[in-house]
Amino acid sequence: AQKITQTQPGMFVQEKEAVTLDCTYDTSDPSYGLFWYKQPSSGEMIFLIYQGSYDQQNATEGRYSLNFQKARKSANLVISASQLGDSAMYFCAMRDTTTGTASKLTFGTGTRLQVTL
Amino acid sequence: DTGVSQDPRHKITKRGQNVTFRCDPISEHNRLYWYRQTLGQGPEFLTYFQNEAQLEKSRLLSDRFSAERPKGSFSTLEIQRTEQGDSAMYLCASSPSQAGGPPEQFFGPGTRLTVL
Numbered sequence: 442a443q444k445i446t447q448t449q450p451g452m453f454v455q456e457k458e459a460v461t462l463d464c465t466y467d468t469s470d471p472s473y474g475l476f477w478y479k480q481p482s483s484g485e486m487i488f489l490i491y492q493g494s495y496d497q498q499n500a501t502e503g504r505y506s507l508n509f510q511k512a513r514k515s516a517n518l519v520i521s522a523s524q525l526g527d528s529a530m531y532f533c534a535m536r537d538t539t540t541g542t543a544s545k546l547t548f549g550t551g552t553r554l555q556v557t558l
Numbered sequence: 559d560t561g562v563s564q565d566p567r568h569k570i571t572k573r574g575q576n577v578t579f580r581c582d583p584i585s586e587h588n589r590l591y592w593y594r595q596t597l598g599q600g601p602e603f604l605t606y607f608q609n610e611a612q613l614e615k616s617r618l619l620s621d622r623f624s625a626e627r628p629k630g631s632f633s634t635l636e637i638q639r640t641e642q643g644d645s646a647m648y649l650c651a652s653s654p655s656q657a658g659g660p661p662e663q664f665f666g667p668g669t670r671l672t673v674l
Contacts, residue, residue: 484668486649486651536661545591546601547603548602551599551600
């Protein structure tokens with residue numbers, strides 16, 4: 442079974458600084474996908490970035506980049522130039538392929554990021 | 559805006575009552591998912607539809623829970639004889655299934671259920 446571990450319950454970062462949110466995963470499947478979602482206090486899950494297990498390069502989307510280290514089974518999210526609006530819960534997730542339905546997501550417990558002035 | 563919508567956004571009910579939630583996915587998406595999120599946790603998978611077929615159900619989905627997607631468009635999630643442990647945010651998501659399409663699931667705003 443897939444498992445996602447996020448060991449940082451909460452993080453603080455100063456505005457305009459960069460921050461790294463940790464995510465490790467466990468799977469025996471050679472083909473998988475890793476996702477990061479942002480959940481503001483309003484509750485909606487907002488997709489940020491995706492990394493496929495066979496992708497050669499680390500994914501980037503604007504201020505978001507994914508530091509994918511396959512051998513270490515880690516997929517850390519890096520947010521550059523933090524903004525006050527980045528304050529939210531951040532979830533790492535993996536696409537489950539073991540049961541043949543290649544779409545179910547398994548989420549970690551999340552990291553609450555607080556951006557300060 | 560043509561994102562995923564959910565109704566109601568909030569529901570307060572008494573223990574033992576039945577509740578029904580509705581999800582309208584993005585119109586061209588044929589995959590629809592339900593997740594449950596309790597306080598301090600990440601979303602947990604409940605069930606998944608491809609068009610009108612329910613292809614997978616989690617062990618979390620007890621006999622009191624039933625989900626339908628009768629015409630392959632909107633979906634409903636019903637909880638019978640609600641218990642206090644059912645209090646949670648119920649999230650719906652949708653995605654297309656064609657190869658080469660975006661890999662992510664698009665989430666709705668959720669329905670927050672409180673069982674008194």
